Amino acid sequence: MFERLPDATTEPVAVTIDGAPFEARAGDSVAAALLAAGRLASRTTPASGAPRGPFCMMGVCFDCLVEIDGVPSQQGCTVAVAPGMRIVTQRGARAAEDPSS
Amino acid sequence: MSKVHDVAVVGAGPAGLAAATTTTSMGLATVVIDDSPSPGGQIFRAITTTPLRRPEVLGRDYWRGADLVRPFRPCGAEYLPATTVWAVARRGDGAFDLGVSAGRPGARIGGFFAARTLIVAVGAIERPLPFPGWTLPGVMTAGAIQGLLKSSALVPSGSIVLAGAGPLLWLAAWQLTNAGVRVDRVLETIPRGRLAEAMRHAPGFMFSGYLARGLDLVRTVRRRVPVVEHVEALHASGEGRVRRLRFAVAGTWSEAPVDVLVLSHGVVPNIHLPAALGCDLAWNRERSAFQPVADAWGGTSVEGVFVAGDGAGIAGVDAAAARGRLAGLAVANALGRIDGARRDAEASKPRQALAHALRGRPFIDALYRPAEAFLRPDGETIVCRCEEVTAAAVRAAVRTGAVTVAEVKAATRCGMGPCQGRSCLHTLAELVAAERGVTPADVGVPSIRFPVRPVTLAEVASWPAHAVAGAREERDAGRP
Amino acid sequence: MSVAVDVAIVGGGVVGASLAWGMRSLGARLALVDAGDLRAASQGTFGLVWVQGKGLGSPAYVDWTLRSARTWRTLAGELREHAGVDVALEQPGGLHACLSAHEMEARAAHLDALFAQAGVARYDVAMLTRGQLAQRLPQLGPDVAGGSFSPLDGHCNPLRLVSGLHEGLRRAGVRRLRRRVSAIEPSAGRFRLHAGDAAVDAARVVIAAGRATPGLAASLGLDVPLVASTGEVMVLERMRRFLPFPLETIRQTDEGSVLVGDSHEPRDDAALDCAVLGAIARRAQRILPVLAGVRVVRAWAATRVLTPDGFPLYAQSPSHPGAFVAVCHSGVTLAAVHAHALAPAILDGALPPSLAPFGPSRLADVRAAA
Numbered sequence: 001m002f003e004r005l006p007d008a009t010t011e012p013v014a015v016t017i018d019g020a021p022f023e024a025r026a027g028d029s030v031a032a033a034l035l036a037a038g039r040l041a042s043r044t045t046p047a048s049g050a051p052r053g054p055f056c057m058m059g060v061c062f063d064c065l066v067e068i069d070g071v072p073s074q075q076g077c078t079v080a081v082a083p084g085m086r087i088v089t090q091r092g093a094r095a096a097e098d099p100s101s
Numbered sequence: 102m103s104k105v106h107d108v109a110v111v112g113a114g115p116a117g118l119a120a121a122t123t124t125t126s127m128g129l130a131t132v133v134i135d136d137s138p139s140p141g142g143q144i145f146r147a148i149t150t151t152p153l154r155r156p157e158v159l160g161r162d163y164w165r166g167a168d169l170v171r172p173f174r175p176c177g178a179e180y181l182p183a184t185t186v187w188a189v190a191r192r193g194d195g196a197f198d199l200g201v202s203a204g205r206p207g208a209r210i211g212g213f214f215a216a217r218t219l220i221v222a223v224g225a226i227e228r229p230l231p232f233p234g235w236t237l238p239g240v241m242t243a244g245a246i247q248g249l250l251k252s253s254a255l256v257p258s259g260s261i262v263l264a265g266a267g268p269l270l271w272l273a274a275w276q277l278t279n280a281g282v283r284v285d286r287v288l289e290t291i292p293r294g295r296l297a298e299a300m301r302h303a304p305g306f307m308f309s310g311y312l313a314r315g316l317d318l319v320r321t322v323r324r325r326v327p328v329v330e331h332v333e334a335l336h337a338s339g340e341g342r343v344r345r346l347r348f349a350v351a352g353t354w355s356e357a358p359v360d361v362l363v364l365s366h367g368v369v370p371n372i373h374l375p376a377a378l379g380c381d382l383a384w385n386r387e388r389s390a391f392q393p394v395a396d397a398w399g400g401t402s403v404e405g406v407f408v409a410g411d412g413a414g415i416a417g418v419d420a421a422a423a424r425g426r427l428a429g430l431a432v433a434n435a436l437g438r439i440d441g442a443r444r445d446a447e448a449s450k451p452r453q454a455l456a457h458a459l460r461g462r463p464f465i466d467a468l469y470r471p472a473e474a475f476l477r478p479d480g481e482t483i484v485c486r487c488e489e490v491t492a493a494a495v496r497a498a499v500r501t502g503a504v505t506v507a508e509v510k511a512a513t514r515c516g517m518g519p520c521q522g523r524s525c526l527h528t529l530a531e532l533v534a535a536e537r538g539v540t541p542a543d544v545g546v547p548s549i550r551f552p553v554r555p556v557t558l559a560e561v562a563s564w565p566a567h568a569v570a571g572a573r574e575e576r577d578a579g580r581p
Numbered sequence: 582m583s584v585a586v587d588v589a590i591v592g593g594g595v596v597g598a599s600l601a602w603g604m605r606s607l608g609a610r611l612a613l614v615d616a617g618d619l620r621a622a623s624q625g626t627f628g629l630v631w632v633q634g635k636g637l638g639s640p641a642y643v644d645w646t647l648r649s650a651r652t653w654r655t656l657a658g659e660l661r662e663h664a665g666v667d668v669a670l671e672q673p674g675g676l677h678a679c680l681s682a683h684e685m686e687a688r689a690a691h692l693d694a695l696f697a698q699a700g701v702a703r704y705d706v707a708m709l710t711r712g713q714l715a716q717r718l719p720q721l722g723p724d725v726a727g728g729s730f731s732p733l734d735g736h737c738n739p740l741r742l743v744s745g746l747h748e749g750l751r752r753a754g755v756r757r758l759r760r761r762v763s764a765i766e767p768s769a770g771r772f773r774l775h776a777g778d779a780a781v782d783a784a785r786v787v788i789a790a791g792r793a794t795p796g797l798a799a800s801l802g803l804d805v806p807l808v809a810s811t812g813e814v815m816v817l818e819r820m821r822r823f824l825p826f827p828l829e830t831i832r833q834t835d836e837g838s839v840l841v842g843d844s845h846e847p848r849d850d851a852a853l854d855c856a857v858l859g860a861i862a863r864r865a866q867r868i869l870p871v872l873a874g875v876r877v878v879r880a881w882a883a884t885r886v887l888t889p890d891g892f893p894l895y896a897q898s899p900s901h902p903g904a905f906v907a908v909c910h911s912g913v914t915l916a917a918v919h920a921h922a923l924a925p926a927i928l929d930g931a932l933p934p935s936l937a938p939f940g941p942s943r944l945a946d947v948r949a950a951a
């Protein structure tokens with residue numbers, strides 16, 4: 001549903017999305033990486049469980065919430081990918097416990 | 102916390118960059134805080150970092166951004182990219198403490214800056230285009246699509262439809278097609294007869310410079326993409342993501358497959374920071390939007406707080422830069438750096454630029470005034486994306502006694518989610534007004550308070566203590 | 582517009598609306614007049630239905646609070662049935678957390694003093710050690726020394742309480758006027774309320790206008806002293822339910838949001854103070870460190886409706902019989918007794934002796950002493 005233009009000339013950045021390896025590019029936000037990986041939907045809502053994905057890409061709508069390196073409810077469109085980053089799509093409300101802590 | 106800057110500029114878009122370049126040229130100690138990773142704001146997003154190598158994809162106007170960023174770099178302002186201002190407090194000495202947040206997930210760090218004056222240049226956000234199904238994955242805003250293109254050289258593929266009204270709709274269609282993307286359709290939601298209404302403002306528009314650029318762009322898009330006009334209703338559906346779009350023209354529905362649906366409905370001022378600062382807001386009828394009340398220099402009702410750029414009222418990039426300069430001059434004058442005569446003299450060029458930039462606005466505002474059906478949705482259309490509150494629920498709350506926006510919020514939770522009402526505030530005001538038969542100006546200015554961006558409890562906890570009687574860290578043992 | 586009724590209630594916050602609720606089915610014609618103040622205490626309340634620790638200095642208040650908490654379920658049931666609103670009442674018990682041995686001692690001493698009062702029967706509340714508490718709430722931070730726990734405590738959704746009461750009143754056909762009462766004029770044993778373009782003529786008037794009560798009541802010979810005390814509350818993003826019961830300063834709503842409050846600041850404006858929010862946040866993350874990384878979505882400040890001794894004031898005017906005032910802190914907790922006990926008493930025309938401890942004379946003593 002999204003593809004990279006051929007004239008994109010940036011460094012690959014290896015991340016994982018729900019455990020599977022994915023090659024993002026330097027300059028991608030986490031939300032952009034998800035879209036590049038074909039994930040239009042990246043969470044479900046706490047209120048009704050409806051699927052949602054990145055909408056505004058500028059930090060306004062909070063529909064791009066994902067778990068990043070163990071920290072839940074991060075705005076994927078405002079966080080740049082980094083090598084080794086673990087991105088996990090999120091179901092419903094976050095848990096109280098950070099799995100990383 | 103030790104250094105007190107003369108001025109803190111919030112936002113590094115055209116307005117903020119121009120403001121900071123002006124204040125530093127007057128010798129004022131300036132800090133620029135911007136939550137984007139690189140300077141340029143929305144229009145010039147990723148101007149210094151974009152991976153795109155073919156300038157013609159984004160157009161000449163985009164690359165003009167480099168001219169704005171170039172003088173900013175060496176201007177001597179302290180620059181904090183990727184940093185969000187989440188709260189501001191007035192100190193005893195009249196200066197402001199700014200709480201900022203930066204860092205990566207799990208390691209957000211709170212910090213504080215002090216400044217004697219503020220220039221709030223936080224830009225615009227996109228106006229929602231609510232209809233059934235607009236919350237489905239695969240439905241995104243034109244700004245989002247532009248951002249993906251500018252920052253990541255990512256473009257949508259499959260069946261692509263653009264819908265809405267306004268210059269950004271055409272710009273996005275133009276940029277996508279420049280990049281070689283096949284766009285199935287552009288659905289324009291401007292009601293029939295609107296162009297004729299707008300024509301009375303046409304003389305100003307003719308001389309504004311928008312005309313040639315705008316017409317050319319629209320003509321090019323029309324050559325490349327089938328355009329459907331006067332679309333009066335939209336309905337998206339699909340399991341798990343958007344798959345189908347139904348749209349109505351003159352009461353007749355058609356259906357199209359869609360993988361990525363791109364929405365644009367104009368932009369509205371990003372009012373959260375000035376509102377939380379206590380700046381008076383007013384309803385702008387021509388633009389159907391709240392905006393801060395400001396004088397000709399951007400001075401607000403709060404002493405020491407100035408607004409500039411689209412955040413002060415939508416007027417586009419050239420006006421943003423001009424108003425940034427004017428606010429910079431006003432601050433230099435307020436701080437005693439230049440006298441009134443010098444300020445006025447220096448202001449003449451930006452004032453001219455501003456007047457020129459504003460000439461075409463009435464036409465654009467009139468032409469692209471949002472259509473009733475999308476301004477004031479009905480039925481099961483979701484108004485508040487966060488709390489999933491429908492238009493029907495909002496309307497019912499008013500029918501059963503809620504009178505103000507605040508009361509409807511309390512009754513329905515509309516606007517109480519993490520986006521803090523950014524996505525629904527204007528729709529909510531319009532709906533409450535419509536149900537009561539009044540204008541949004543009559544339904545109460547939304548109450549917006551800090552934090553203006555959600556920050557972690559730990560970041561709030563980092564706000565330094567001061568001697569407020571009663572702010573006890575040790576609680577008393579019991580209540581009465 | 583002019584309206585004639587048996588009882589006019591001024592103020593549609595949780596207190597006025599609870600009273601109207603209690604009166605709605607007792608055969609009196611009612612009018613509820615509310616100015617729609619955004620800064621009303623009921624819009625800024627924390628939502629606890631709280632018993633433990635309250636009433637040092639007023640044995641009657643201990644009983645009154647207990648009675649309300651024990652009958653709150655009935656009120657919640659009425660609202661579900663007659664207003665179609667679930668106010669999310671939960672009474673799983675509640676915790677007052679202590680962050681040091683010193684706070685533990687002070688809390689224990691406070692409870693001892695409470696129960697040492699003549700006429701106060703001990704109810705179920707226990708000082709628990711950190712170890713005992715950690716079994717119920719493993720997320721408690723290492724700084725928590727222990728705390729007092731009472732199974733009587735609980736919470737509800739206070740916004741839904743207020744809107745539910747109003748919805749029920751609407752369905753019951755109670756006249757609700759959206760006006761600000763500017764003056765209450767006694768005439769020939771009745772009262773005439775002036776409210777913009779409307780006038781309400783009533784045999785009885787109940788002033789439950791929160792912090793605006795003193796000004797309205799003075800002309801009817803009622804002295805209502807209030808003190809200033811502002812509290813601030815933060816709302817954290819929704820989380821999966823993890824708090825099995827509310828704490829006195831932290832609770833998780835039925836929707837999953839976590840509320841963190843509250844301060845006691847001697848001022849009567851409702852401005853947010855970031856330094857106070859900082860202090861509240863520091864304490865909250867010591868109690869529940871898991872909250873440190875959770876985001877604060879909203880915050881607000883609101884001023885309490887607080888008498889000098891902190892207890893309710895219910896009174897009928899001696900000079901103008903038929904005029905009543907009802908002001909209190911803890912209007913959420915007391916909603917059940919306000920609806921089911923105070924409302925009928927006011928309709929009867931006389932406050933029973935059991936409510937005498939909440940009369941104005943005890944505040945006169947306080948004033949004289951001050």
Ligand SMILES: Cc1cc2nc3c(=O)[nH]c(=O)nc-3n(C[C@H](O)[C@H](O)[C@H](O)COP(=O)(O)OP(=O)(O)OC[C@H]3O[C@@H](n4cnc5c(N)ncnc54)[C@H](O)[C@@H]3O)c2cc1C
Pocket residue numbers: 058111112113114115116117134135136137141142143144145184185186187222223224225226227243244245247269272368371374409410411412416417418419421553554
């Ligand atoms: C999504 C979008 C796309 C647009 N694209 C175009 C376009 O392609 N062409 C065009 O002519 N016009 C475009 N516009 C209109 C454009 O906003 C204006 O023409 C112009 O950019 C306004 O400049 P500005 O300086 O006022 O604001 P902006 O350029 O929006 O800059 C504001 C800056 O402030 C930052 N900010 C906001 N709040 C905070 C905070 N609390 N803390 C720190 N930083 C903060 C923002 O991240 C942003 O970087 C777009 C608008 C939007 C909303």
Ligand SMILES: Cc1cc2nc3c(=O)[nH]c(=O)nc-3n(C[C@H](O)[C@H](O)[C@H](O)COP(=O)(O)OP(=O)(O)OC[C@H]3O[C@@H](n4cnc5c(N)ncnc54)[C@H](O)[C@@H]3O)c2cc1C
Pocket residue numbers: 591592593594595596597598614615616617618619620621622623624625626627628629630631760761762763789790791792793794797811812813814842843882883884885886907908909910911912913914915
């Ligand atoms: C921060 C905070 C936390 C709290 N936490 C709790 C808690 O956890 N549990 C609990 O039980 N209690 C709590 N309380 C207390 C509780 O909220 C109050 O006791 C209660 O809201 C008071 O309700 P009220 O109706 O008397 O006053 P208000 O809510 O202030 O309502 C007064 C009403 O009168 C109206 N009014 C005013 N003037 C006029 C006029 N001239 N004409 C017509 N109408 C008028 C206003 O519009 C308003 O609606 C808390 C309070 C605060 C501030």
Ligand code: FES
Pocket residue numbers: 031053054055056057058059060061062063064065075076077078
């Ligand atoms: S996509 Fe809207 S906040 Fe990230």
